[in-house]
Amino acid sequence: MAVDVKNLIAAINPKVYCDPEKVGDVNKALKSGGYLKAAEVAKLKEVSYHDVLHVMATKGALKKEGIKSPIEQHTLVYDAFSQSLEPVYFWILDYVNYLYGKAEKLVDNFVSSAGSGFFAEMQGRATRMQEEAMKMMQTAGVLTKSIIQIIYDLKEFKLRLRQYEELRSGDPRTRNAAVLSLKQIWIDNVDLRRGNASIAGLSQNFDYVTLRDAFFVVNSLEDVKNLDLNDRVKRILEQRVSEYLKWVEESERELIKRYEIERAYLRSQVNSLKVYARWAKPYFRAAKFLEQNAGGDTRWNPDIVNAFNTAVFELVILAQGKYDPKRDVATGELPKSVLSMNLREYIPMTLIEFKFRSIPDRSDQKGGYSFRGRVEVTFTGFALNKDELAVLKAEIDKDDFGDVFAMIEGATTESIEQMKNDIDEFLSDAKEINWSGSKANEPSKPSDDVNPFSALFEFAKKEEKVDKSKGLKKDSFWEEVIRSQAILVAKLNCRKIYDTYKKAHDMPAFPPTINL
Numbered sequence: 040m041a042v043d044v045k046n047l048i049a050a051i052n053p054k055v056y057c058d059p060e061k062v063g064d065v066n067k068a069l070k071s072g073g074y075l076k077a078a079e080v081a082k083l084k085e086v087s088y089h090d091v092l093h094v095m096a097t098k099g100a101l102k103k104e105g106i107k108s109p110i111e112q113h114t115l116v117y118d119a120f121s122q123s124l125e126p127v128y129f130w131i132l133d134y135v136n137y138l139y140g141k142a143e144k145l146v147d148n149f150v151s152s153a154g155s156g157f158f159a160e161m162q163g164r165a166t167r168m169q170e171e172a173m174k175m176m177q178t179a180g181v182l183t184k185s186i187i188q189i190i191y192d193l194k195e196f197k198l199r200l201r202q203y204e205e206l207r208s209g210d211p212r213t214r215n216a217a218v219l220s221l222k223q224i225w226i227d228n229v230d231l232r233r234g235n236a237s238i239a240g241l242s243q244n245f246d247y248v249t250l251r252d253a254f255f256v257v258n259s260l261e262d263v264k265n266l267d268l269n270d271r272v273k274r275i276l277e278q279r280v281s282e283y284l285k286w287v288e289e290s291e292r293e294l295i296k297r298y299e300i301e302r303a304y305l306r307s308q309v310n311s312l313k314v315y316a317r318w319a320k321p322y323f324r325a326a327k328f329l330e331q332n333a334g335g336d337t338r339w340n341p342d343i344v345n346a347f348n349t350a351v352f353e354l355v356i357l358a359q360g361k362y363d364p365k366r367d368v369a370t371g372e373l374p375k376s377v378l379s380m381n382l383r384e385y386i387p388m389t390l391i392e393f394k395f396r397s398i399p400d401r402s403d404q405k406g407g408y409s410f411r412g413r414v415e416v417t418f419t420g421f422a423l424n425k426d427e428l429a430v431l432k433a434e435i436d437k438d439d440f441g442d443v444f445a446m447i448e449g450a451t452t453e454s455i456e457q458m459k460n461d462i463d464e465f466l467s468d469a470k471e472i473n474w475s476g477s478k479a480n481e482p483s484k485p486s487d488d489v490n491p492f493s494a495l496f497e498f499a500k501k502e503e504k505v506d507k508s509k510g511l512k513k514d515s516f517w518e519e520v521i522r523s524q525a526i527l528v529a530k531l532n533c534r535k536i537y538d539t540y541k542k543a544h545d546m547p548a549f550p551p552t553i554n555l
Contacts, residue, residue, distance in 0.1 A: 042078045044145060044355055044390060045419060047434055049084070050077035051427050051511070055109050055522070058082040074434045083419075086112040091531045100372040103519055105526030111420035113537040118413040124395055127414050131391060131540060132356065138532060139358040139389070145435050146355035151399065160408075168322050175319035182312045183458075189305045190461045196298040199224075203291045222255055225283050238279060247272060254279060302465055309462060350410070352395035360387040360532060362422070362525040372524070377517060383424040385522045387529030389536060390419040420533025422525035424518075426511050 049057040051074060053065045061082045068077040089108040098104045117127055135142045151161065205217035230237045238254055241247040249268060253276055257263050263276050362385055367373040397412030423431065514522060541548040 042075055042434075044392070044431075044435065045083045046081040047074065047078040047431060048390075048421060048423070049081040050074050051430055051434075052423070053077075053081065054513075055106055056084060056421060058084055074430060075437065078434075084110050086110045089530060091527055091534070095527055100367055100520055100524055103523040105422070105523030105530070106519060109421060109526050111418075111530035111533040113418045113534065115416040115418070115537060115540065116413070117416070120398065120411050120413070122411060124397055124410045124412060124414050127416070128354065128393060130543070131416065131536070134536060134539060135356065135358040135389070135391065138536065139360045141360075142356050142358045144354070144356050145432075146353055148353040149350060151350035172319055172322035175315050175322065179312055179315045179319065182308055182315065186305065186308050186312065186458065186462070189301055189308065190458070190465070193298065193301050193305065193465050194461075196294060196301065199294055200291070200298060203287075203294070206287075218258060219255060221287060222283065225286055226251075226254075229286060230279065230282075241275070247275070250275060254283075259284075305462065306466055309466070350395075350397050350399050352393070352397065352410075354393040354395070356391050356393075358389040358391065358532075358536075359428075360389075360528065362387050362521070362528050364521060364524070367524055373520070377521070380517055382515070382518050382521055383426065385422050385424050385518070385525035386428060387422050387525045387532060388420070389529060389533045390417075390421070391536075392417040392419070418533050418537045420526075420529040420531075422522055422529045424514075424522070430511065 049061075050065055050069065053062045053069075057065055058081075061080060064080045065077045068080050087108060089111065091111075094104045117124075132142060149161075202217045202220050205213050206221070208214045208217070226238055231239060234240055235244055238247075238251055242251045250272055253263075253266055253268060253272065257266065257276065257280055260277060260280060263273055263280055266273065266276075268276070364373055364377055364382075368375055368378060394415045394417075395410065395412065396414075397410035399408045399410055401408055538548045540546075
């Protein structure tokens with residue numbers, strides 16, 4: 040995770056959360072490079088003490104006191120090399136789930152010193168995942184080439200079958216063009232096998248100059264009798280026209296069979312690719328998760344000494360609460376008309392960042408480890424609307440996996456989409472399956488049986504994205520008021536998490552707070 044989540048929040052809404060001196064640079068970076076680029080220059084507003092209880096008791100909601108001081112932040116450092124660090128994380132996680140009801144893990148990174156046993160263990164696991172993933176990819180590549188060839192064959196069959204359909208057309212010009220095309224195919228691919236006895240051979244080598252032209256003119260045996268030609272040419276022509284008419288009938292039937300067989304084979308190959316895509320995806324994800332990527336370049340990280348048995352972990356969880364304006368309406372803080380306005384929902388949140396520096400200690404012979412050392416926990420309270428939250432998650436996901444797929448995406452996205460369109464075209468003719476796995480006449484339902492290409496290269500999915508050149512929709516006046524109230528709730532809850540942990544562990548804490 041290269042980007043700081045707090046700075047990304049400042050980039051998503053610079054007006055509320057970014058340091059005023061950096062807002063201009065953030066807006067420029069947002070227009071040129073998007074949110075991740077803007078996060079590189081963004082800086083969270085400085086945190087100053089804000090007596091939330093006093094503000095809520097003495098200031099009205101219209102004062103927007105939450106926006107004036109939108110950040111609540113506390114830091115807890117716990118240094119105990121004789122104790123395990125896991126209880127710190129799980130105590131906070133359980134309490135957050137109790138207080139907020141919902142928490143999500145945004146970042147989970149680690150890095151260990153090259154001389155530690157933990158490094159060798161994790162690298163070995165990552166290598167195994169990468170090897171398995173590449174095996175799946177090689178098989179998927181063979182299947183993809185096979186699918187491409189089948190698509191080309193089906194396109195050729197479809198062009199040929201269209202000529203047979205045009206033979207039955209009501210338009211004389213279309214029907215005549217189809218006859219001439221099929222006759223040329225018969226001469227080039229069937230009759231030519233006779234060698235010098237073919238129509239082309241007889242015309243070139245034995246002066247049957249009228250034979251070729253006559254063959255293209257007649258359409259039945261009766262037409263042959265009406266031609267003004269010598270008997271020898273007529274006898275040859277009768278034989279070839281009779282063979283051609285039988286070939287037209289039989290070749291259409293056989294071509295339809297081959298078309299259906301190829302289409303069935305295409306379906307089989309596509310289903311096989313789906314299976315391999317589904318098998319490969321967990322290995323790719325596992326290999327990515329096992330990468331050692333915490334703290335940036337370990338050469339400059341003083342916590343990582345190559346000869347020491349040391350590991351550094353970064354964990355970030357996002358606790359999402361709920362703010363209901365009805366409560367403030369009931370107390371008179373907000374007018375009743377607010378409830379009838381079409382306002383976006385604002386969510387009070389606490390971002391909890393864990394930075395572990397530990398000594399990995401093998402706890403069993405099966406590869407399990409326990410961790411002792413130092414943990415620094417930072418609690419940051421703020422409020423986002425649903426649009427901002429969606430952008431936050433999308434940008435974090437892009438930052439995590441974008442570096443893996445960036446080199447491949449440009450070369451594969453367009454070709455994958457083209458192949459998908461072709462496969463949809465041929466398989467939809469059967470009216471049996473589609474990409475969602477449901478029948479064509481049934482409404483589509485969510486399913487795990489998805490397009491194999493989007494499953495294998497999910498980075499190539501074309502999703503609706505926010506227009507980053509303009510940023511997100513700005514808050515209206517009443518939305519600012521709602522955000523301010525949600526921020527106050529977030530600030531109080533953030534302080535409560537920090538304070539409760541300290542009280543539970545006999546540390547100095549703030550005076551008692553109220554529940555919101």
